[in-house]
Amino acid sequence: MSPVIQLPENKKPLAERLKAVLDGDFAEVRDAARTFIARPEMAPPSPDIPKEEYRQKTFTWIKAMIAEGFTKLPYSKKHGGEGERQKYMNIVEVIAHQDMSLAVKQGVQFGLFGMSIESLGTEKHHTKYLPDVMDGKLLGGFAMTEIAGGSDVQGIKTEAIYDHATRSFVLTTPTDDARKAYIGNAAVHGEMMVVFAQLKMTPDGESKGVHAFMVPIRDKAGAVLPGVAIEDCGHKVGLNGVDNGYLKFDNVRVPYDAMLDRFAQIDANGDYQSDVEKKTQRFFKMIGTLVTGRIFVSMVSLSGAKNALASIVDFAENRKVFGETLMDKQATQARVLPRLAEAYALHFATRHLMDSFQQGSPYIETMAAAIKAKSSDSGVETADEARKLAGGKGYMSDERYGALRNDMDVFRTFEGDNTVLRLLVAKNQLTRLARKFNTASGVQKLVKTVSMKLKGRLAQFNAASGKTDLKHFLSSSFQKDIFKSRERAMMYALSEKMMKIGKAEGSAVAANKCQNDMLAYADAYAERLMMERFIKAVRAEKDPEVKAVLKDLRDLYAVHTMRKNALWYIENGLMKPQKTKILIDLENTLCEKIRPHAKALTDAFGIPPSVLSGAQPAAKPKVPAIDGPN
Numbered sequence: 001m002s003p004v005i006q007l008p009e010n011k012k013p014l015a016e017r018l019k020a021v022l023d024g025d026f027a028e029v030r031d032a033a034r035t036f037i038a039r040p041e042m043a044p045p046s047p048d049i050p051k052e053e054y055r056q057k058t059f060t061w062i063k064a065m066i067a068e069g070f071t072k073l074p075y076s077k078k079h080g081g082e083g084e085r086q087k088y089m090n091i092v093e094v095i096a097h098q099d100m101s102l103a104v105k106q107g108v109q110f111g112l113f114g115m116s117i118e119s120l121g122t123e124k125h126h127t128k129y130l131p132d133v134m135d136g137k138l139l140g141g142f143a144m145t146e147i148a149g150g151s152d153v154q155g156i157k158t159e160a161i162y163d164h165a166t167r168s169f170v171l172t173t174p175t176d177d178a179r180k181a182y183i184g185n186a187a188v189h190g191e192m193m194v195v196f197a198q199l200k201m202t203p204d205g206e207s208k209g210v211h212a213f214m215v216p217i218r219d220k221a222g223a224v225l226p227g228v229a230i231e232d233c234g235h236k237v238g239l240n241g242v243d244n245g246y247l248k249f250d251n252v253r254v255p256y257d258a259m260l261d262r263f264a265q266i267d268a269n270g271d272y273q274s275d276v277e278k279k280t281q282r283f284f285k286m287i288g289t290l291v292t293g294r295i296f297v298s299m300v301s302l303s304g305a306k307n308a309l310a311s312i313v314d315f316a317e318n319r320k321v322f323g324e325t326l327m328d329k330q331a332t333q334a335r336v337l338p339r340l341a342e343a344y345a346l347h348f349a350t351r352h353l354m355d356s357f358q359q360g361s362p363y364i365e366t367m368a369a370a371i372k373a374k375s376s377d378s379g380v381e382t383a384d385e386a387r388k389l390a391g392g393k394g395y396m397s398d399e400r401y402g403a404l405r406n407d408m409d410v411f412r413t414f415e416g417d418n419t420v421l422r423l424l425v426a427k428n429q430l431t432r433l434a435r436k437f438n439t440a441s442g443v444q445k446l447v448k449t450v451s452m453k454l455k456g457r458l459a460q461f462n463a464a465s466g467k468t469d470l471k472h473f474l475s476s477s478f479q480k481d482i483f484k485s486r487e488r489a490m491m492y493a494l495s496e497k498m499m500k501i502g503k504a505e506g507s508a509v510a511a512n513k514c515q516n517d518m519l520a521y522a523d524a525y526a527e528r529l530m531m532e533r534f535i536k537a538v539r540a541e542k543d544p545e546v547k548a549v550l551k552d553l554r555d556l557y558a559v560h561t562m563r564k565n566a567l568w569y570i571e572n573g574l575m576k577p578q579k580t581k582i583l584i585d586l587e588n589t590l591c592e593k594i595r596p597h598a599k600a601l602t603d604a605f606g607i608p609p610s611v612l613s614g615a616q617p618a619a620k621p622k623v624p625a626i627d628g629p630n
Helices: 014-037 051-068 085-098 100-120 123-134 279-286 289-318 330-359 364-389 401-412 418-438 442-464 476-505 507-513 515-540 544-564 566-571 577-603
Strands: 140-143 159-163 168-172 180-183 192-200 207-216 228-232 245-249 252-255
Touching: 014 051, 014 085, 014 544, 014 577, 051 100, 085 100, 085 289, 085 330, 100 123, 100 140, 100 192, 100 207, 100 289, 100 401, 140 180, 159 207, 168 192, 168 207, 180 192, 192 245, 207 252, 207 279, 289 330, 289 364, 289 401, 289 577, 330 364, 330 515, 330 544, 330 577, 364 401, 364 418, 364 515, 418 476, 418 515, 476 507, 476 515, 476 544, 476 566, 507 515, 515 544, 544 566, 544 577, 566 577
Parallel strands: 140 192, 159 192
Antiparallel strands: 159 168, 168 252, 180 245, 192 207, 228 245
């Protein structure tokens, strides 16, 4: 057998070298996941698969993930796992290419359920539950959301009342609209739930805030336990491989050890104890699991966008329209390539999220909220644009554009509604800004105020005074400055506006009247973060050809985003109209320059061809002729 010849790195195909950049340090584990989803038994289901069959197929795939050894990766070694959370998230991101229901169901089981036990529980919970969670012997879910609660998790109505005589808790759903809603793994497969409820030390006492409890809902035979009512949510717009359900509790008693007690305990005398004094602070520590959930949603939304882009570029390269390929048309390039540039920007931003989470960054909640909102919106919009560009073919179910769009639609709602998350981003940043002032003396506050205004004026001058030539717009330093200047100017303007309204009408009125400004600011924050990570990725690249292609793609992201925000730049004096006009021609020029590399840029995603279109329909039985016997 002749030896395998290894080509020098710079002689490998461009797509392969780009793939190495995207995969980074996780190439080996991502390739293992690609091999896994390319198996014949992992083929995407038929578009018309019944809900019940789809749920069972998804459960079978979960078992295959367990057998492959993937599901132990994210948990701490001291709990029987492998302590490789980033490896696991990379695997899940690849698995999302195959089926979003599988990505979400595993996220419920091994992310929300298992990680809640690990992060909110103590050693007794880790020892008792985590080995069975990893092996799939204990299936569960994350029962937080209530029908009338929405995003107001602190205001949930489910109660857990402590009974010191029996050292137990009694869980009750006081009203129908306090039922736990849309809970994954609840309708069919779940045996136990992490249930979030208001803890009360007596039936009429004041709530100690939201706490988490391990609550069995079925026995090992699958029978629903007494006091628990489960209702199937039924058929959904998408993700029908996930068994979502409603849960209601009628005086369900659980033992003392059912409370996940890392942040609060009840001592032997029946007294409530917590090192975290304020209820609000305890609450935010307890819902920290949602941060990893938001990173997860960012990554799987990006996987959906990549699927749509890979499919539509392949289609457009092969579709002839009046003698040319569809991809050669300027209008096609304008519809596809800026979205491809955004996908790359989001890819580098989500890598930064993972690294920041691993390092314990104090900014991770804000960054995760901003990128989750941006990525999930982008995923749906990209799939929809690809569907339209594919014409009638795109409307066929087995092309998967519609399934992608529908499956990702709810990503804009769960793990935090995108509007609420954008408000959270602005609130966190305003709080951070206020903290700088609150810790300063009167003179220091004056100096900081003057400094802020000078920085804003300087940014305005630097942006507005630049020449309208290519070098100016394609300079990484200008791109970084203009994105940062926009975010900074919006934050200062928002802060001043809120203070002005607050003085006249109160802080609550100010917060309500500034919501639209807060939403716009959050996107500026996300775009600045994405731009910075893209610049850093291009700067780090050593391969000249790869670096050149990535720089063109980075420039397209920058120019397209600046053009999208052109009115704001003009209104706020950061650009003159003649500068924004040239962005139109420059975007077209960049699209034309990138167009020859479109296929390589999407092939670099490494998506197995078998998952880019739906399962082939079964052969239809022959229909007997109607003109007599054969």
